[in-house]
Amino acid sequence: MTFEETTLCESLRNAISKSGYVKPTPVQKHGMPIVSAGRDLMACAQTGSGKTAAFLLPILQQLMADGAAASSFSELQEPEALIVAPTRELINQIYLEARKFSFGTCVRPVVVYGGVSTGYQMRELSRGCNVLCGSPGRLLDMIGRGKVGLSKVRYFVLDEADRMLDMGFEPDMRRIVASPGMPPKEHRQTLMFSATYPDDIQRLALDFLRPDYLFLAVGVVGGACSDVEQTFVQVTKFSKREQLLDLLRSTGTERTMVFVETKRQADFIATFLCQEKVPTTSIHGDREQRERENALADFRSGKCPVLVATSVAARGLDIPDVQHVVNFDLPNNIDDYVHRIGRTGRCGNTGRAVSFFDPDTDSQLAQPLVSILAKAQQEVPSWLEDSALGSGGSGFAQQRNSFAPSNPRKGSSLQDNCGPSQPASQAADDDDDNWE
Numbered sequence: 001m002t003f004e005e006t007t008l009c010e011s012l013r014n015a016i017s018k019s020g021y022v023k024p025t026p027v028q029k030h031g032m033p034i035v036s037a038g039r040d041l042m043a044c045a046q047t048g049s050g051k052t053a054a055f056l057l058p059i060l061q062q063l064m065a066d067g068a069a070a071s072s073f074s075e076l077q078e079p080e081a082l083i084v085a086p087t088r089e090l091i092n093q094i095y096l097e098a099r100k101f102s103f104g105t106c107v108r109p110v111v112v113y114g115g116v117s118t119g120y121q122m123r124e125l126s127r128g129c130n131v132l133c134g135s136p137g138r139l140l141d142m143i144g145r146g147k148v149g150l151s152k153v154r155y156f157v158l159d160e161a162d163r164m165l166d167m168g169f170e171p172d173m174r175r176i177v178a179s180p181g182m183p184p185k186e187h188r189q190t191l192m193f194s195a196t197y198p199d200d201i202q203r204l205a206l207d208f209l210r211p212d213y214l215f216l217a218v219g220v221v222g223g224a225c226s227d228v229e230q231t232f233v234q235v236t237k238f239s240k241r242e243q244l245l246d247l248l249r250s251t252g253t254e255r256t257m258v259f260v261e262t263k264r265q266a267d268f269i270a271t272f273l274c275q276e277k278v279p280t281t282s283i284h285g286d287r288e289q290r291e292r293e294n295a296l297a298d299f300r301s302g303k304c305p306v307l308v309a310t311s312v313a314a315r316g317l318d319i320p321d322v323q324h325v326v327n328f329d330l331p332n333n334i335d336d337y338v339h340r341i342g343r344t345g346r347c348g349n350t351g352r353a354v355s356f357f358d359p360d361t362d363s364q365l366a367q368p369l370v371s372i373l374a375k376a377q378q379e380v381p382s383w384l385e386d387s388a389l390g391s392g393g394s395g396f397a398q399q400r401n402s403f404a405p406s407n408p409r410k411g412s413s414l415q416d417n418c419g420p421s422q423p424a425s426q427a428a429d430d431d432d433d434n435w436e
């Protein structure tokens, strides 16, 4: 119930209090003892609920207790913990958290991700590495170059686990666990965290987890953060731009993320807003890594209070004071919607999400949206409900298969108001930007 009750060492306790954490969040309360007890875990908790510390703290505690110390004498670094996440910005954010919590100790985290100099990252690695945070492509590259060995891995963490196991990254995950020296699942601890877990991904995850893994659900599996007020505006393709401008003019300098579906659209909308004198920047997969990082920095600092983004920025990013998320284009699957609006309303703060709904293109999302709104106890517009009924079937329950008894998972379940989960996202169009 409290951080004082845990067996965390003094340096971690100091870091926790410096971070301003007074008491553990629910996913920390339940998740940390599971990780410390050596169990595999699939944890589901809403966006912004403190999942990063839920895995970092017990891992760092154990490494410190075991006297893990980075060695700078070896060309080949063999980390004890391996953490993967789907985007460069997110893995860097996890690394910065790990560095904050391990500051002043012998445990050394390192990060590797694409789009920046390999030489610098190799030099950082060679200075010693206990906790390696990586995006899949660069991580596999480092393993291939003989810079990273996996034989000492005790913890394998998949953040945004459903994304790491879907069609885009699954082959990379299989390559990582099949890499020379990587302990089999029986001899490592595998930890998965996300706010969403489609059923088929849960089944696939069994390949990576020990059969007695625990499933921890805080709130509704796949549910939206209840601290985000969700509203919908009916639009047509041609009215959206002006409606966006009106909206942004009314919100003034509030920090706002505007999500669009394609990289081209991100450039187009960002340029349009700049021409209209709204200080805007953008992030998507075709921008140089330096540009992506500058865009985030300008957004964080408030220099550009509007960030136009593709789904590359939908998951995990923890940017303080994002008051407002706009779905200029709705995504093509409900999980992306949940992650996108989760960029606001983080860790007890409130936020607002406004989504443009174009009946010509978005009607397939009406049913799952109604379901998400109802579960978050939010008002459902009658026109959206009509659209849901019109787009097939009367019950939105059919959109999400009931999670609990019929699920073929073997592991025991620690469910807390556990609700249904949903079908996996399907193949994206060519210009979709969900990737590393």
Ligand code: AMP
Pocket: 019, 020, 021, 022, 023, 024, 025, 028, 047, 048, 049, 050, 051, 052, 053, 316, 317, 318, 346, 347
């Ligand atoms: P995460 O879901 O891990 O991205 O965390 C969301 C935000 O909550 C981050 O800004 C964390 O620093 C913050 N946070 C995590 N745990 C706690 C806690 N126990 N008390 C207060 N804030 C926290």
